[in-house]
Amino acid sequence: MTDRRQFLGQAGLMVTLGLLWTNYMIGARAEAMILRPPGGLPERSFQQLCLKCGQCVEACPFDTLRLAAIGDGRPAGTPYFVPREMPCKMCKDIPCTVACPSGALSVEAVSTNGKLDINLAKMGLAVVDRNTCVAYWGLQCDACYRVCPLIDKAITLDLFRNERTGKHAFIAPIVDSGHCTGCGLCERACINDKASIFVLPRQAALGKPSDKYLKGWEDTGIDPKPLPAPAKNKKAAGNALDYLNKGF
Amino acid sequence: MIKNYRFTILRRLTQITILWLFVMGSVYGLTVLRGNYSANRVLGVLTLADPFAVLQILATGKVVATAALSGAIIVLLFYAALGGRVFCGWVCPMSLITGIGNLLRKAFKITFTYNPANDIRYLILILTLFVSVITQVAAFEWISPIGALHRGLIYEVGYGWMIVASVLVFDVFLVNHGFCGHLCPLGGFYSLIGRGNLVKPYYEHDKCTMCMKCLKVCPERQVLGMVGHNSASVKSGECIQCGQCVEVCADNAITFKSRFS
Numbered sequence A: 001m002t003d004r005r006q007f008l009g010q011a012g013l014m015v016t017l018g019l020l021w022t023n024y025m026i027g028a029r030a031e032a033m034i035l036r037p038p039g040g041l042p043e044r045s046f047q048q049l050c051l052k053c054g055q056c057v058e059a060c061p062f063d064t065l066r067l068a069a070i071g072d073g074r075p076a077g078t079p080y081f082v083p084r085e086m087p088c089k090m091c092k093d094i095p096c097t098v099a100c101p102s103g104a105l106s107v108e109a110v111s112t113n114g115k116l117d118i119n120l121a122k123m124g125l126a127v128v129d130r131n132t133c134v135a136y137w138g139l140q141c142d143a144c145y146r147v148c149p150l151i152d153k154a155i156t157l158d159l160f161r162n163e164r165t166g167k168h169a170f171i172a173p174i175v176d177s178g179h180c181t182g183c184g185l186c187e188r189a190c191i192n193d194k195a196s197i198f199v200l201p202r203q204a205a206l207g208k209p210s211d212k213y214l215k216g217w218e219d220t221g222i223d224p225k226p227l228p229a230p231a232k233n234k235k236a237a238g239n240a241l242d243y244l245n246k247g248f
Numbered sequence B: 001m002i003k004n005y006r007f008t009i010l011r012r013l014t015q016i017t018i019l020w021l022f023v024m025g026s027v028y029g030l031t032v033l034r035g036n037y038s039a040n041r042v043l044g045v046l047t048l049a050d051p052f053a054v055l056q057i058l059a060t061g062k063v064v065a066t067a068a069l070s071g072a073i074i075v076l077l078f079y080a081a082l083g084g085r086v087f088c089g090w091v092c093p094m095s096l097i098t099g100i101g102n103l104l105r106k107a108f109k110i111t112f113t114y115n116p117a118n119d120i121r122y123l124i125l126i127l128t129l130f131v132s133v134i135t136q137v138a139a140f141e142w143i144s145p146i147g148a149l150h151r152g153l154i155y156e157v158g159y160g161w162m163i164v165a166s167v168l169v170f171d172v173f174l175v176n177h178g179f180c181g182h183l184c185p186l187g188g189f190y191s192l193i194g195r196g197n198l199v200k201p202y203y204e205h206d207k208c209t210m211c212m213k214c215l216k217v218c219p220e221r222q223v224l225g226m227v228g229h230n231s232a233s234v235k236s237g238e239c240i241q242c243g244q245c246v247e248v249c250a251d252n253a254i255t256f257k258s259r260f261s
Helices: A002-028 A043-049 A055-059 A095-099 A143-147 A185-189 A240-244 B003-028 B051-059 B066-082 B086-091 B094-107 B120-135 B139-143 B145-154 B160-174 B178-183 B185-193 B213-217 B244-248
Strands: A125-128 A155-162 A168-175 A197-200 B033-035 B039-042 B046-049 B199-203 B254-258
Touching: A002 B120, A002 B139, A055 A095, A055 B003, A055 B033, A055 B039, A125 A168, A143 A155, A143 A185, A185 A197, B003 B033, B003 B086, B003 B094, B003 B145, B003 B244, B046 B051, B046 B066, B051 B066, B051 B120, B051 B139, B051 B185, B066 B086, B066 B185, B086 B094, B086 B185, B094 B145, B094 B160, B094 B178, B120 B139, B120 B178, B120 B185, B145 B160, B160 B178, B178 B185, B213 B244, B244 B254
Parallel strands: none
Antiparallel strands: A125 A197, A155 A168, B033 B039, B039 B046, B199 B254
16 A cells, blocks of 8 residues: 555656746757857757757867757757857868767758868848848948958849938848858858848748749759649530520 | 875876866867767767767667667776776766865755655666656756756856756755765766766774774664674765775774776
């Protein structure tokens, strides 16, 4: 009898603990708006694999990377960076990714044919707030464009007529999500009080087109099947006039 | 005097040295030991990883990279040979905190304690894996006071100190040897893998005068069940190899002995 009571007590304790623990964990592992080091797997996989050892943070020569503390709204012990404070300087030898023992930072994701290439990094995506970016007001500012490590690829300048004055041009930055690495040098360089170009996690900033649409002018690797030929209507028997005049 | 605390002094020195090497590695780039207790690199060549952390990741359905996997196996084999809870007694930094808790308990003559079963840690171990499967992240690693303590010393503290403090308060006021001796699933994990210690405390019944001091100092008293009954070595994997029973015995009835002698 005592054994059974003890067993029930312990089982009850474990269920209580388990429920509280799961509840805490589900809140804590929520996809935070957080930028990961280069080569980081998609957020969910990253959270699963990261051992929280901090070796990427130690390897970072610019003190860009930090380790999240408990209770600061980020998954505790995982690495992140805040571009406005210190962007990723895009080291050619990517010491942070190479240092990762767990595979949460994937060397393959940032190399082609076994050679490291930091330009393949996809840490995030820079987004421009056109209403506060002074270049879109007509002022001449290209700070983000000049500082971009992939200048003229990740950030290009768009030239268009200022209809308000009728005699000036806008020279304004545009980000290409195909090239942007999310390093955040642009966010750091922005002259505004709060940056008008800022890096968001890619899963938050990117759309995804419906697979109904294909770019016919690009090789997508998908062989578009020809549409089935429209079903032929059976020709109405007899003369058209007879059909129209039927019933009269 | 020193002889009476020889293992304790050695043990604390080892714990502090390892912690100090981690801090030096992070702050000054010393390459002897870089990373932390979950995963690290020794002398820039050998990757080690916490086998329990890796087990939790496996439970979430992901396979860690080869470096961490082989590192975890090396650590597993090391502690399987040496005695799993050598980690608890000689390496884990939380042992320093619960050690302080134990001293406070003695200093303030706190005798009150709840007595939960020692094997609750195995239930928590199972629970850890269960929660890891459900939440898809390594459950203990997200709340571990070991990680919180290490990160607090080197990086931002955040609210991590609360976890460490809660362990201290729990140990001082609620349960004697509460966290390490009852709750910690990592300790449970190492208890399970560490039954084949090469060196174990050996008890000689003939020399014993039944002063029972060993049972008073032992943080895992259940492992000394043979004291007062028969000569035997400690068999339980729960022994943390702290050597306090050897130090305290005035009759030399308990000594460290090799498994093969």
